[in-house]
Structures are given as structure tokens and as C-alpha cells.
Amino acid sequence: MALLKIDNLHVRVAGKEILKGLSLEVKAGEVHAIMGPNGAGKSTLGYVLAGREGYEVTQGRIEYDGKNLLELEPEARAAAGMFLAFQYPVEIPGVNNTYFLKAALNAQRKARGEAELDSMQFLKRVREKLAVLHLKEDLLNRAVNAGFSGGEKKRNEIFQMALLEPKLAILDETDSGLDIDALKMVADGVNAMRAPDRAFVVITHYQRLLDYIVPDFVHVLADGRIVESGDASLALKLEEHGYAWIAQRKLAGAA
Amino acid sequence: MDGLLEEFGRGDAQARAESWRYSRHALRALEQQAFAAADGNAALPDALIERFDWPQTRGHRLVFVNGVLHAALSDASTSGAIVESDADGARTIRFRGKGVLHLVFVNAASTAPSRWNARLDIRVESGTAYLAEQHVGTEGAGVLGALASAIAIDAGAALKMVTLGDLPTSASLVRCNRIALADGSGVDATHALCGGRFQRFDIDAELAGKKARFDSRGVFALRGREHVDVHLNVRHAARDTTSDVLWRGVADGRARGILHGAITVAPGADGADARLETKNLLLSPHAEIDAQPVLEIHADEVKASHGATVGQLDERALFYLRSRGVPLAAARNLLIAGFCRTAFTHIEATDLRGPFEALLDAHLPQQAGSSE
Ligand SMILES: Nc1ncnc2c1ncn2[C@@H]1O[C@H](COP(=O)(O)OP(=O)(O)O)[C@@H](O)[C@H]1O
Numbered sequence: 144m145a146l147l148k149i150d151n152l153h154v155r156v157a158g159k160e161i162l163k164g165l166s167l168e169v170k171a172g173e174v175h176a177i178m179g180p181n182g183a184g185k186s187t188l189g190y191v192l193a194g195r196e197g198y199e200v201t202q203g204r205i206e207y208d209g210k211n212l213l214e215l216e217p218e219a220r221a222a223a224g225m226f227l228a229f230q231y232p233v234e235i236p237g238v239n240n241t242y243f244l245k246a247a248l249n250a251q252r253k254a255r256g257e258a259e260l261d262s263m264q265f266l267k268r269v270r271e272k273l274a275v276l277h278l279k280e281d282l283l284n285r286a287v288n289a290g291f292s293g294g295e296k297k298r299n300e301i302f303q304m305a306l307l308e309p310k311l312a313i314l315d316e317t318d319s320g321l322d323i324d325a326l327k328m329v330a331d332g333v334n335a336m337r338a339p340d341r342a343f344v345v346i347t348h349y350q351r352l353l354d355y356i357v358p359d360f361v362h363v364l365a366d367g368r369i370v371e372s373g374d375a376s377l378a379l380k381l382e383e384h385g386y387a388w389i390a391q392r393k394l395a396g397a398a
Numbered sequence: 399m400d401g402l403l404e405e406f407g408r409g410d411a412q413a414r415a416e417s418w419r420y421s422r423h424a425l426r427a428l429e430q431q432a433f434a435a436a437d438g439n440a441a442l443p444d445a446l447i448e449r450f451d452w453p454q455t456r457g458h459r460l461v462f463v464n465g466v467l468h469a470a471l472s473d474a475s476t477s478g479a480i481v482e483s484d485a486d487g488a489r490t491i492r493f494r495g496k497g498v499l500h501l502v503f504v505n506a507a508s509t510a511p512s513r514w515n516a517r518l519d520i521r522v523e524s525g526t527a528y529l530a531e532q533h534v535g536t537e538g539a540g541v542l543g544a545l546a547s548a549i550a551i552d553a554g555a556a557l558k559m560v561t562l563g564d565l566p567t568s569a570s571l572v573r574c575n576r577i578a579l580a581d582g583s584g585v586d587a588t589h590a591l592c593g594g595r596f597q598r599f600d601i602d603a604e605l606a607g608k609k610a611r612f613d614s615r616g617v618f619a620l621r622g623r624e625h626v627d628v629h630l631n632v633r634h635a636a637r638d639t640t641s642d643v644l645w646r647g648v649a650d651g652r653a654r655g656i657l658h659g660a661i662t663v664a665p666g667a668d669g670a671d672a673r674l675e676t677k678n679l680l681l682s683p684h685a686e687i688d689a690q691p692v693l694e695i696h697a698d699e700v701k702a703s704h705g706a707t708v709g710q711l712d713e714r715a716l717f718y719l720r721s722r723g724v725p726l727a728a729a730r731n732l733l734i735a736g737f738c739r740t741a742f743t744h745i746e747a748t749d750l751r752g753p754f755e756a757l758l759d760a761h762l763p764q765q766a767g768s769s770e
């Protein structure tokens with residue numbers, strides 16, 4: 144059974160239809176890459192999955208882990224194992240990172256009927272995960288993303304993912320703006336978490352990340368729907384020919 | 399009939415009217431009552447005493463009940479402060495070298511509305527003085543307190559100050575700090591204003607000596623029909639002076655906040671560096687905050703930045719927290735508290751940060767449930 148099943152999804156944002164009949168199935172254990180030109184609707188898909196307000200589903204349905212995802216509040220989705228690594232992580236001055244992460248983890252655990260972690264247990268877990276991403280411990284005492292460099296913000300997203308151990312992680316252009324070292328750290332963080340009961344949807348604009356996180360499937364998202372799907376080699380073809388190539392093939396196919 | 403405005407306002411009639419524009423109604427409403435003189439010998443409940451009887455400030459604490467020094471509760475023997483009083487009851491506290499003092503002002507209510515006035519001046523002659531000023535009270539027919547302080551910092555000396563205005567809903571308080579800074583001196587103050595029926599706080603800082611520095615941090619967190627009016631007037635009157643003002647305001651319910659921040663750089667105050675930032679958060683459609691920035695520059699080579707905003711909770715930040723699993727109500731509380739805490743970074747003593755955060759926690763609107 145699929146962990147995530149998106150069927151004919153239509154989404155309107157600020158009065159404009161952005162997703163126009165998108166379908167996608169992701170099984171546990173799989174890594175899917177979604178590639179596509181700017182403005183295609185990739186981030187929109189991530190936001191809809193995570194439950195952001197203002198993203199109105201006008202048609203279609205999303206089933207996640209046997210549930211109707213669209214009925215759940217964002218926090219309930221998180222507790223059910225959904226995680227979105229933001230393309231633009233939000234700076235929140237005044238809110239301490241440790242406090243926030245502990246509140247988030249324990250709220251999720253509580254919602255799942257698991258015991259909450261005490262400070263010692265929590266810190267132990269935090270230190271393990273920080274090490275994987277080569278993040279300094281002083282990050283914990285800072286405010287959430289406030290004053291972080293672009294690379295720190297992206298690594299912090301992956302650190303949060305590692306800490307929260309989701310079932311389905313959507314990474315929205317986590318690679319953009321990273322130098323090659325940071326990119327490898329992010330890829331290491333993701334690869335360390337690949338597991339039979341966990342799936343990833345990796346949204347990216349460039350093929351580069353997929354050298355390090357090798358996907359099982361690659362999809363091309365253009366103009367609000369998936370226009371092409373294939374294995375990892377599709378990403379290489381895209382890199383070579385550009386997105387225009389897909390558009391041309393579609394035209395040729397239609398003719 | 400503007401008796402209270404006559405009394406509390408400063409400057410000519412026009413200046414008074416302008417400065418009290420948003421609080422005139424609140425004053426008039428207070429004026430409808432017949433005030434008795436507040437009782438300086440009122441007995442204090444134990445629960446109230448516990449709120450200011452911090453073990454770490456025993457031996458350097460002065461307690462005023464309705465403006466009158468309470469001898470039994472006061473002991474400043476280890477404070478390093480010299481306390482003088484003049485004939486009409488006004489006091490001056492002098493610091494030489496290091497000093498630490500906890501000042502407590504109790505608004506003790508009785509069965510009829512009452513009021514008190516006090517004058518307490520502070521002079522730091524050398525070294526650094528640490529001052530924690532706390533305003534508390536008991537619920538009752540309502541007390542209107544007025545406290546005026548002239549604060550003089552001599553050349554090279556410094557004052558680090560925190561003030562906590564934590565009032566019962568029936569109490570009103572009008573405060574004025576007139577600060578004068580000599581050469582190379584500094585004031586670094588953090589204020590929190592919560593509760594009460596009406597609070598007005600005027601902070602005038604005159605950077606009179608070269609290289610003087612003034613830092614002001616503050617927060618008000620309001621709910622119900624609370625009304626807080628803060629007026630900051632910073633005047634750079636000498637060369638190479640620095641001011642840095644950062645305030646936060648939050649209003650829920652039908653509360654009313656006013657945050658007036660004015661910077662003047664006088665002729666000759668070349669090389670002044672002035673920064674003023676106020677940010678305000680409205681949590682209810684019936685709450686109101688007026689943030690008025692005023693900037694006047696009459697000198698050369700001045701760096702000045704200046705911003706005042708009034709907005710709502712950041713939807714993106716709220717979604718970010720929720721997407722990590724923090725429930726809506728908790729996420730809102732986290733954001734509101736975080737918004738306020740950015741004004742507490744100058745509190746050096748960690749044991750003083752505690753009371754500030756506790757005060758905020760008690761006064762920030764608790765968003766129980768997600769319905770609104
Ligand atoms: N909150 C929003 N308000 C208005 N338009 C939006 C909003 N979010 C996205 N869009 C529009 O939706 C389209 C898709 O955006 P997005 O999902 O961010 O694309 P991608 O991530 O693929 O670059 C763009 O045309 C963008 O301008």
C-alpha cells in the first residue's frame with residue numbers, strides 16, 4: 144500500500160490555479176525526486192502536503208498512511224510523520240531553538256500516545272543528530288534560524304528532520320544555495336535516514352543533489368502536473384537537454 | 399476640567415494636549431472619582447510581600463507603600479547607596495562605586511479610590527549602580543500612584559536598571575524618568591509594563607555629555623481594557639553620543655497601547671548615533687496600538703535609524719512551528735513570548751531575567767484552544 148497517494152490534485156492559491164491535476168504515489172522505503180522549472184508548483188505541492196493555509200484544494204484527494212490528509216491540521220500531520228524541509232526556512236527571533244524543538248518533539252510524541260522525553264533524553268538525542276550534520280552545539284542556544292547563514296538554515300532543516308524522525312520527508316530545494324561540502328552533509332543526513340519504513344520526496348531544481356541522494360524515481364513537474372516519470376537516468380537527461388526538451392517531447396507526442 | 403492633565407502634563411498647554419492625546423480620555427475617566435489620600439501604613443498581605451521579598455535582595459531593598467517608606471520592610475545597609483530625604487519627603491539615592499538596590503513600590507488599595515505622589519531621585523556619582531524597580535499592588539477600589547524620578551549619571555558612571563510594572567487591574571500609575579547623562583556615562587534600562595487600569599511612563603533622556611550612551615529596552619503586554627502609554631524622548635546634546643532604543647508592544651482584547659518614540663539630535667551634537675526600533679503586535683481586532691516615531695536632526699555626521707511597525711502574528715512563522723508538530727495555541731504563545739523576549743537581551747543578571755519572564759508568562763494572552 145502506498146504511504147502517500149495523490150490523485151488528480153487541483154490547488155488554487157490567491158485565486159490562481161497552480162496545481163492542475165497532479166497525481167503521485169509514494170511507497171514506504173522509496174525516494175522520489177521532483178524536478179521542474181521555477182514557478183511549476185513544486186513548493187505549492189510541499190505546502191499543500193504540510194497543510195499551509197491559503198492553499199485551497201479545489202479537486203482531487205490525498206491519502207496519507209491510510210488517512211484523508213486534507214482533513215488534518217498541520218500539527219496533526221506532523222504527528223502522523225509528515226515533515227517539510229522549507230525552501231525558505233523562517234526566522235523566528237526570540238524563540239529559542241532547543242525550547243522549540245523540545246516542544247515540537249514532545250507535542251508529536253504526546254499526540255501519538257508516546258511518553259514525552261525529559262531534558263536529558265532530549266539532549267542526548269539532539270547531540271547525536273547534530274554530529275551527523277556537523278552543526279555546532281551553540282546553534283541550540285540561538286533563536287530559530289535567526290541570523291543563520293543560508294547553509295546553516297538548510298542544514299538546520301535536515302537536523303530537525305533527523306530529530307523528528309518522520310515517515311515522509313519532503314525536502315524543498317534543500318540543495319539550493321549550498322556549497323559542495325554542505326551539500327554532502329545534507330545528503331549524508333538524508334542517506335543515514337533512508338529506511339524501509341520511511342520515504343522521501345526530494346524537490347530540486349538541479350541534478351547535482353541526485354548524485355548524492357540517488358532516487359528510485361524521478362518526476363518532472365511542469366505547469367501544475369507531473370508530465371514525465373522515470374528512473375534516476377531521467378534526471379541526467381534533463382540536465383543535458385533542459386526543461387524545454389520535455390515541453391517539446393510533449394508537443395511532439397500530442398501532434 | 400483637566401486637573402490630572404494639569405498635574406501630570408509637562409510643557410505648555412499645547413505640548414500637554416499633544417503628549418496626552420491618546421490618554422486624555424483615560425485620565426478624564428480617572429478624574430470622575432473622588433480620591434482620598436492613600437494610606438502609607440496600609441497592612442500588606444503575606445502573598446503580596448512574597449512577590450518582592452527576593453532572598454537575593456535582602457539587605458539592599460527599599461519598600462514604599464503608597465509612596466511612603468516602609469521602615470520594617472526596608473533595609474539598604476548592604477546596597478552601597480546613600481539615602482537622603484529632604485523636608486517635603488522627596489528622597490535622593492546616591493551611589494558611589496558599586497551599588498545594588500531593589501526598589502519596591504506597593505499600590506495598596508482600600509475601600510475607596512485613593513492616590514499617592516512620590517519623588518525619588520537617583521544620582522550615580524561613580525562606578526556602576528544596579529537598580530531593580532518593581533511596582534506591585536493589591537486589588538480594591540483603585541489606587542492612582544505618581545512617581546517622578548530625576549536620574550543623574552555623573553561623568554564615567556553607569557546605571558543598569560530594570561523596572562517591572564506589574565499592577566492589579568484597578569491600579570493606575572504615572573511614572574516619569576528624567577535622565578541626564580554626563581561625559582562618558584551610560585544608562586542601560588529594561589522595562590516591562592503589564593496589568594493595571596492605566597499606566598503612563600515618560601522617559602526623557604538627555605545625552606548632555608560627550609560619548610554618553612543610552613540604551614532602552616522595553617515591553618508592554620496588554621489585555622482586557624488595559625491602557626499603557628509610553629513616551630520616550632531621547633535628546634542628543636553633545637558630540638559622539640549613542641542611543642539605542644528597542645521596544646515591543648502586544649495588545650489583545652480591547653487593550654490600548656501607545657508607544658511614542660522621539661529622537662532629537664541638537665545642533666552641535668555631531669557624530670551622534672541614534673537607533674530606535676519599536677515593533678507591535680495586535681492580537682485582537684478590538685485592540686489598538688499607536689506607534690509614533692519622531693526624528694529631528696540638527697547636526698552633522700549623524701547616524702540615525704528609526705522604525706515603528708504595528709502588525710499581526712507572522713502567518714509563516716506560525717505555520718513553520720505547526721508543521722513541526724507544535725499545536726496552534728502553543729505555537730501562538732511561543733511566538734508572542736519570543737516577540738517580547740527580544741527586548742530582554744540587555745538584562746545581564748540572569749536572576750533578574752526570571753522575574754521578567756515570569757511576569758510575561760502571567761500576562762501574555764493565553765490562547766486556550768484554537769477557536770477565535
Ligand atoms: N502565496 C502565494 N500567493 C500568490 N501566488 C503564489 C503563492 N505561492 C505561489 N504562488 C504562485 O504559484 C506558482 C508556483 O509557485 P511555486 O509553487 O513556489 O513554484 P516552484 O516552487 O516550482 O518554483 C508561481 O506562479 C507563484 O507565483
Ligand SMILES: [Mg+2]
Pocket residue numbers: 185186187230315316
Ligand atoms: Mg519552490
